[in-house]
Amino acid sequence: MAQEELFVGAALQGWKQVVERVDKVFAGFSDEDLQREVAPGRNRVYYLLGHLTAVHDHLLAILRLGERRYAELDTQFIKTPDRKFEGKEPSAAELRKAWSDANERLAAAFATLKPAEWLERHASVSEEDFAKEPHRHRLSVLLSRTSHAASHGGQVNLASSR
Amino acid sequence: MAQEELFVGAALQGWKQVVERVDKVFAGFSDEDLQREVAPGRNRVYYLLGHLTAVHDHLLAILRLGERRYAELDTQFIKTPDRKFEGKEPSAAELRKAWSDANERLAAAFATLKPAEWLERHASVSEEDFAKEPHRHRLSVLLSRTSHAASHGGQVNLASSR
Numbered sequence: 143m144a145q146e147e148l149f150v151g152a153a154l155q156g157w158k159q160v161v162e163r164v165d166k167v168f169a170g171f172s173d174e175d176l177q178r179e180v181a182p183g184r185n186r187v188y189y190l191l192g193h194l195t196a197v198h199d200h201l202l203a204i205l206r207l208g209e210r211r212y213a214e215l216d217t218q219f220i221k222t223p224d225r226k227f228e229g230k231e232p233s234a235a236e237l238r239k240a241w242s243d244a245n246e247r248l249a250a251a252f253a254t255l256k257p258a259e260w261l262e263r264h265a266s267v268s269e270e271d272f273a274k275e276p277h278r279h280r281l282s283v284l285l286s287r288t289s290h291a292a293s294h295g296g297q298v299n300l301a302s303s304r
Numbered sequence: 305m306a307q308e309e310l311f312v313g314a315a316l317q318g319w320k321q322v323v324e325r326v327d328k329v330f331a332g333f334s335d336e337d338l339q340r341e342v343a344p345g346r347n348r349v350y351y352l353l354g355h356l357t358a359v360h361d362h363l364l365a366i367l368r369l370g371e372r373r374y375a376e377l378d379t380q381f382i383k384t385p386d387r388k389f390e391g392k393e394p395s396a397a398e399l400r401k402a403w404s405d406a407n408e409r410l411a412a413a414f415a416t417l418k419p420a421e422w423l424e425r426h427a428s429v430s431e432e433d434f435a436k437e438p439h440r441h442r443l444s445v446l447l448s449r450t451s452h453a454a455s456h457g458g459q460v461n462l463a464s465s466r
Contacts, residue, residue, distance in 0.1 A: 143438055148423050149311035151439060156447040181343040181462040261310050276305055277313060285318040285447075292451040293458030300343040300459060 146257035153260075153281055154252055157288045161245055164194065164295035168241070170302055173234035180297040185224045187301050190294050191237050192219035199244040201287055204265050205280045207251035212240045260284070308419035315422075315443055316414055319450045323407055326356065326457035330403070332464060335396035342459040347386045349463050352456050353399050354381035361406040363449050366427050367442045369413035374402045422446070 143151075168191055171178075176188040185193075196215035203210045218227040232240075260281040263272035272278055305313075330353055333340070338350040347355075358377035365372045380389040394402075422443040425434035434440055 145420065145423060146307055146311065148438060148441065149308065149315075149443065152441070152444045152447055153311075153315070155439070155444065156451060159448075160451050184462050258307065261307060276310060277317070279310065279314070281311065282314045282317065285314055285450075286321075288447075288451060289318060289322050289454040292454040293461075296455030296458040297462060299455075300346050300462070 144257070150255075150257040150260050150281070153284055153288075157252075157284055158249070160288050160292045160295065161198075164291055164298065165241075165245070167295060167298050167302060168238070175301075175303075176234050178301045180301045185297070187298050188234065188237070189219065189224035190298055191234075191241060192232070194291060194294055195237060195241040195244055196220050197287065197290065198248060199240070201283070202244070202248055202251060204283055205251070206262075206265050207255075208247060211247075212244065215240070255280075306419070312417075312419040312422050312443070315446055315450075319414075319446055320411070322450050322454045322457065323360075326453055326460065327403075327407070329457060329460050329464060330400070337463075337465075338396050340463040342463045347459070349460050350396060350399070351381065351386035352460055353396075353403060354394070356453060356456055357399060357403040357406055358382050359449065359452065360410060361402065363445070364406070364410055364413060366445055367413070368424075368427050369417075370409060373409075374406065377402070417442075 168176075168187070171187055176191065177186055179186050180190070192215055195212060196219045199210045199212040199215065202208045215232070218229065218231065261276075261279045263269065263278060264280050264283045267275065267278040330338075330349070333349055338353060339348055341348050342352070354377055357374060358381045361372045361374040361377070364370045377394070380391065380393065423438075423441045425431065425440060426442050426445045429437065429440040
């Protein structure tokens with residue numbers, strides 16, 4: 143196997159493992175239990191499900207791999223802290239569906255990229271800046287979002303029943 | 305910059321960011337506050353500091369980059385759940401020192417590796433198995449430990465003062 147495939151394969155495997163682990167934890171919560179806080183006064187699991195869904199949905203666009211579908215989640219789950227949003231909240235079922243959909247679309251898009259394409263710029267950097275800062279490529283965003291999901295996944299774990 | 309340097313550079317940057325972030329969170333706790341639990345009935349921050357120190361110290365050996373120094377931490381912080389260890393616990397100061405030392409030794413060792421050397425086998429896989437499973441390389445362990453640190457870092461965050 144070519145070196146670049148081993149490098150990219152490791153990053154993709156890392157993403158997949160984290161997303162699958164977090165997905166399994168979310169799936170272990172009933173809709174009612176999603177309302178639990180991960181620690182007293184901290185985010186509800188429901189909020190973190192919405193937050194990760196919004197971030198993963200956005201990731202598709204940041205990687206220039208497609209149009210996002212759930213931009214309406216940003217206001218509640220990225221721009222507003224938990225319990226401060228005053229609009230209509232999506233149901234747990236709606237969030238679960240969007241979460242799965244976003245991750246499936248990412249997986250399908252990742253499968254189409256050749257290793258060298260992971261080193262192309264992400265959407266938040268201009269072509270001019272990218273010429274000077276070649277490390278601002280898609281792969282760096284993927285790794286950053288992997289750690290992001292792992293971090294919140296660790297928190298959600300705390301609210302699981304033992 | 306050569307492709308393989310961009311791939312490895314991204315993984316190393318991801319590790320560095322997570323470790324620095326977690327380090328900063330630990331540094332924000334007084335020795336007394338390290339005794340806080342991340343959530344009711346869950347691990348103390350002190351335990352997670354010991355746990356991450358033991359895992360990072362071990363990482364040096366798994367990557368075949370040196371001898372570990374704090375193997376005695378494994379019994380308390382890897383093999384035994386929090387509060388069940390009956391021997392003498394290290395002080396917070398001792399743990400903090402070992403934590404910094406382990407991470408500094410890793411950073412120094414990482415700086416010596418060429419990109420292709422990240423695709424060499426890690427110590428937990430035999431040469432025979434590695435010939436059949438070339439994805440079991442050092443880089444895959446680094447990415448896995450990055451997510452591990454991010455996951456516990458997210459938990460420790462919950463015990464920080466707001």
